[in-house]
Amino acid sequence: MNNSPVIQGRLGSLIVTAFFFIAGIVALYDTTSYSDTDSQVFPQTVAIGLILFTSISLITQFLKPSESEGFGSGIWWRRALLIVTMLLACAAMPYVGFLPAGAIAFAGGLIAAMHDRWSARTVLVYWGSGIVVMVAFFTLFKFALQVPLP
Amino acid sequence: MLRRTILKTLVAATCALAISTSAQAELKGSVNYIIPFGPGGESDISARFQQPFFKEKFGQDLVISYKPGGGGAVGWASLNGLNGDGHTIMGVNLPHIVIKPAQKDVGFKTEELNTFHMFHFTPDAIVVTADSPYKTLQDLIDDAKANPGAVVMSGSGKASANHLAQIKFDKMAEIKTTYVPFKGTGAAVTALLGKQVKAEWGYTTVGAKQGDAVRMLAVAMEERHPLFPEVPTFKELGFDMIGGAYRGIALPNTASADTKAMWSKMISEINTDPVFRQKMLDGGFAMLDVDADQMDEFMKARTEEYLKDAKEAGLIK
Amino acid sequence: MDFGSFLSALTLLNIALALFGVVAGTIIGSIPGLTATMAVAVLVPITFSMEPASALILLGAIYTGAIYGGAYAAILLNTPGTPSAIATTFDGYPMAKRGDGDLAVALACFASVFGGLVGALALLFLAPPLASVALAFGPVEYFWLSIFGLSLIASLSSGNLMKGLVGGAFGMLLSTVGVAEISADIRLTFGSQTMIGGFDVVGALIGLYCIPVLIDLCAVPDRHLKVEEGVQKVRIGEAARIAMKSKFNLVRSSVIGTLVGILPGAGGSVAGLVAYSEAKRTAKPEQKFGEGEPDGIIATESANNATVGGGFIPTLVLGIPGTPPDAVILGALLVQGVRTGPSLFQEGGSIVYTFIYGLLIATVLMLPAGLLIGRYAYKSIVTIPKAVLVPAVGFMTIIGTFAIRNSISDVIIMICLGVFGWVVGRFGFAASPIVLGLILGPIAEQGFVQSWTIGAATNNLTGMFFGRPISQAIVAFTLLTLLVPFMIARKQRKAELEAKA
Numbered sequence: 001m002n003n004s005p006v007i008q009g010r011l012g013s014l015i016v017t018a019f020f021f022i023a024g025i026v027a028l029y030d031t032t033s034y035s036d037t038d039s040q041v042f043p044q045t046v047a048i049g050l051i052l053f054t055s056i057s058l059i060t061q062f063l064k065p066s067e068s069e070g071f072g073s074g075i076w077w078r079r080a081l082l083i084v085t086m087l088l089a090c091a092a093m094p095y096v097g098f099l100p101a102g103a104i105a106f107a108g109g110l111i112a113a114m115h116d117r118w119s120a121r122t123v124l125v126y127w128g129s130g131i132v133v134m135v136a137f138f139t140l141f142k143f144a145l146q147v148p149l150p
Numbered sequence: 151m152l153r154r155t156i157l158k159t160l161v162a163a164t165c166a167l168a169i170s171t172s173a174q175a176e177l178k179g180s181v182n183y184i185i186p187f188g189p190g191g192e193s194d195i196s197a198r199f200q201q202p203f204f205k206e207k208f209g210q211d212l213v214i215s216y217k218p219g220g221g222g223a224v225g226w227a228s229l230n231g232l233n234g235d236g237h238t239i240m241g242v243n244l245p246h247i248v249i250k251p252a253q254k255d256v257g258f259k260t261e262e263l264n265t266f267h268m269f270h271f272t273p274d275a276i277v278v279t280a281d282s283p284y285k286t287l288q289d290l291i292d293d294a295k296a297n298p299g300a301v302v303m304s305g306s307g308k309a310s311a312n313h314l315a316q317i318k319f320d321k322m323a324e325i326k327t328t329y330v331p332f333k334g335t336g337a338a339v340t341a342l343l344g345k346q347v348k349a350e351w352g353y354t355t356v357g358a359k360q361g362d363a364v365r366m367l368a369v370a371m372e373e374r375h376p377l378f379p380e381v382p383t384f385k386e387l388g389f390d391m392i393g394g395a396y397r398g399i400a401l402p403n404t405a406s407a408d409t410k411a412m413w414s415k416m417i418s419e420i421n422t423d424p425v426f427r428q429k430m431l432d433g434g435f436a437m438l439d440v441d442a443d444q445m446d447e448f449m450k451a452r453t454e455e456y457l458k459d460a461k462e463a464g465l466i467k
Numbered sequence: 468m469d470f471g472s473f474l475s476a477l478t479l480l481n482i483a484l485a486l487f488g489v490v491a492g493t494i495i496g497s498i499p500g501l502t503a504t505m506a507v508a509v510l511v512p513i514t515f516s517m518e519p520a521s522a523l524i525l526l527g528a529i530y531t532g533a534i535y536g537g538a539y540a541a542i543l544l545n546t547p548g549t550p551s552a553i554a555t556t557f558d559g560y561p562m563a564k565r566g567d568g569d570l571a572v573a574l575a576c577f578a579s580v581f582g583g584l585v586g587a588l589a590l591l592f593l594a595p596p597l598a599s600v601a602l603a604f605g606p607v608e609y610f611w612l613s614i615f616g617l618s619l620i621a622s623l624s625s626g627n628l629m630k631g632l633v634g635g636a637f638g639m640l641l642s643t644v645g646v647a648e649i650s651a652d653i654r655l656t657f658g659s660q661t662m663i664g665g666f667d668v669v670g671a672l673i674g675l676y677c678i679p680v681l682i683d684l685c686a687v688p689d690r691h692l693k694v695e696e697g698v699q700k701v702r703i704g705e706a707a708r709i710a711m712k713s714k715f716n717l718v719r720s721s722v723i724g725t726l727v728g729i730l731p732g733a734g735g736s737v738a739g740l741v742a743y744s745e746a747k748r749t750a751k752p753e754q755k756f757g758e759g760e761p762d763g764i765i766a767t768e769s770a771n772n773a774t775v776g777g778g779f780i781p782t783l784v785l786g787i788p789g790t791p792p793d794a795v796i797l798g799a800l801l802v803q804g805v806r807t808g809p810s811l812f813q814e815g816g817s818i819v820y821t822f823i824y825g826l827l828i829a830t831v832l833m834l835p836a837g838l839l840i841g842r843y844a845y846k847s848i849v850t851i852p853k854a855v856l857v858p859a860v861g862f863m864t865i866i867g868t869f870a871i872r873n874s875i876s877d878v879i880i881m882i883c884l885g886v887f888g889w890v891v892g893r894f895g896f897a898a899s900p901i902v903l904g905l906i907l908g909p910i911a912e913q914g915f916v917q918s919w920t921i922g923a924a925t926n927n928l929t930g931m932f933f934g935r936p937i938s939q940a941i942v943a944f945t946l947l948t949l950l951v952p953f954m955i956a957r958k959q960r961k962a963e964l965e966a967k968a
Contacts, residue, residue, distance in 0.1 A: 189508060221651070
């Protein structure tokens with residue numbers, strides 16, 4: 001059992017490095033469509049550098065596997081909930097307005113980060129403070145800083 | 151003091167009243183004025199000049215915000231998705247809005263932008279440092295003829311007003327100069343003052359801002375700029391060059407005809423204010439009054455000219 | 468010096484404006500996404516109805532406060548509140564994690580005030596001669612300066628140089644996405660209209676630094692920052708002692724900050740990185756940079772606040788803004804009818820001197836105000852239950868990123884970049900090299916292309932790149948930074964071998 005995080009770390013490291021390698025190839029291919037050499041030379045050099053560095057990194061990783069921590073022991077549904085609700089908020093924003101959309105993200109984050117048992121008091125205090133924080137920021141941005149929030 | 155404030159408010163109120171009765175559209179709150187570039191450029195500064203006059207005349211705040219990216223493309227591509235109720239306007243620049251979409255798909259087309267007023271332009275000018283060996287335009291031409299390509303000139307961006315002017319002038323004077331694009335006029339001027347380049351393709355605003363530190367060899371105007379009576383026009387020197395970067399304002403295309411008419415009228419009113427005109431002229435700008443009715447004709451003529459120049463320069467196919 | 472302008476800076480109104488500006492700036496700067504540029508831009512219209520000098524004092528105070536405020540989020544949330552505070556995260560967050568957050572915040576305040584004073588004094592006494600620094604830096608110098616900044620990647624990713632280099636190169640590629648800044652090509656958008664604007668640096672910073680912290684925070688039930696139970700005494704004295712001990716670092720970093728601030732193409736983020744890199748290069752062997760070394764915070768924070776005064780030098784002397792907030796302030800000045808130029812400094816009693824004294828006063832006021840706000844910020848971040856902290860910060864990242872360009876797609880890009888950063892970070896690819904590439908990439912690219920064009924036109928490419936004295940000096944420093952760690956390691960190994968033998 002102790003072995004699996006290590007393997008995950010090594011394998012993941014290889015996969016991520018390979019991803020960067022592919023990114024370098026794609027970028028290099030993309031530069032062929034540029035019409036101006038001025039805009040071509042820099043990304044071309046960097047892409048070649050990226051391909052080079054990733055190749056060296058891949059080779060050394062095969063010889064001496066990399067010691068990275070991997071994903072660790074965190075709880076996946078919490079991570080996912082946080083990100084999904086944030087993205088959901090962005091998707092909903094043009095339709096429902098900023099505050100309700102922000103509330104989606106806030107609720108998601110609150111549930112995701114709540115590791116203790118809910119009690120009547122915490123429900124009241126946490127959700128209450130959430131509303132206060134959101135309204136305060138919304139007011140600050142919309143009216144004091146005049147950001148045109150939807 | 152108090153009396154003046156009351157008077158001002160009264161004047162503003164009557165103006166607002168006059169506007170709201172002449173057109174059905176009216177302003178209900180502050181206006182978001184988006185500049186599709188970062189702060190400090192000519193677009194920003196001219197908007198800042200308008201800001202206090204707008205507040206004084208129409209009583210509402212003109213809130214300037216920046217939406218930089220893609221040489222303006224990010225802002226213009228988003229314009230028609232914004233609210234067309236007249237409380238959101240955006241600066242537009244020529245030749246940018248003609249050249250960019252002609253080169254590549256940048257998310258908007260020239261004719262899709264609902265431009266309602268062009269209020270000024272910054273005439274092209276060749277700028278050198280005060281201690282430059284180029285005393286006249288002829289000195290620069292002579293040097294460029296003797297050493298083709300060795301006259302290095304800075305300018306703001308590629309396929310920009312500066313770049314088009316450089317290509318056009320090279321052709322007219324039958325010379326070859328090297329154009330080095332910089333990120334904005336400020337950086338191009340820094341390179342000039344630091345003697346990284348021999349001359350700069352800039353605007354009359356550079357001459358106004360830098361004062362004694364620089365000298366302009368020629369300006370691309372019909373007549374000499376009132377701020378620089380000693381600087382000749384290209385026309386006087388035998389080169390038929392009149393132009394520069396033109397700046398105006400556009401509404402989202404969902405805006406009603408009334409809203410458009412109201413805005414055109416409001417910007418015209420600021421533009422005819424003698425104090426505003428003087429401030430702009432002192433800043434090196436040249437005034438322009440193309441309102442909504444004349445816009446189509448103006449845009450057509452400009453577009454044709456820019457596309458022709460850019461095609462000849464090989465910037466677009 | 469003329470006391471007339473000093474006294475006119477000391478009016479009650481001006482002091483009140485300075486205090487208000489510093490406090491407002493600190494709060495705005497501490498919110499990721501709200502930058503000094505935006506804070507200044509929003510307040511410009513208010514200044515139209517003021518005396519020019521008072522207006523300048525208000526804007527300058529906000530600016531300097533915002534640069535300091537950026538340190539809070541950097542230390543307590545691992546998220547630079549403004550790009551200037553990037554290098555503050557390197558040591559600030561580790562310090563906060565082990566329970567020294569209050570010390571770090573106090574240190575940041577001392578360093579910021581010191582750096583701010585050095586920058587403002589340079590502006591007061593040396594502005595016209597120092598302005599020539601801005602002009603001495605041509606495209607080549609910017610190119611080499613960015614390479615020097617990138618060399619920091621090597622020392623940041625100790626133990627895994629290749630992964631650091633991969634991150635740096637990837638960051639530079641990210642910086643090219645969208646419509647090219649000075650040429651007209653569209654790069655790496657793959658036909659997508661949302662990518663035309665490219666990656667906004669501030670949004671990318673929030674994504675790469677803040678989102679991973681949030682993801683990790685909600686995944687495990689541990690506390691956010693370690694709190695020393697029972698220790699409730701104020702650690703200002705301890706911070707002052709540490710700052711005093713590092714006086715050489717303070718002075719050097721402030722000078723670096725002032726000089727880099729003068730360069731119109733660089734700014735606070737580059738200043739912080741350069742000062743950090745220098746502090747690290749000259750570190751004593753027992754100092755562990757990157758693991759909570761107080762000197763790292765001192766270097767960054769003094770340097771980035773020194774850029775405020777430094778940045779005003781080219782702005783006021785040459786009419787060329789040193790930093791983006793300076794550009795906004797310059798616009799406000801033009802509208803007020805103030806003409807910039809060396810003559811501003813010659814006319815005695817002019818508004819410029821009133822402004823500089825105002826800036827000095829604002830910087831001094833930042834000490835009590837900053838320590839007070841800092842303590843409060845620390846306490847609230849530490850005591851807020853995690854279940855509220857995570858969503859509150861998450862909400863802040865959304866609203867802050869939106870405010871940069873008023874664009875929802877920027878927010879989506881920020882979140883996706885954050886998830887990406889978290890995944891690759893888990894496998895040894897840290898965020899900082901990517902960010903360095905993203906920030907320094909455009910400087911390197913423009914500098915290189917411009918130098919190449921000029922060099923080719925004058926048939927002197929080698930002379931262009933290697934023949935200029937300032938470039939040579941920067942190249943030498945870069946080599947030193949890259950080679951010194953290797954040499955030290957070799958010496959240590961040799962010593963170890965000898966000890967064994």
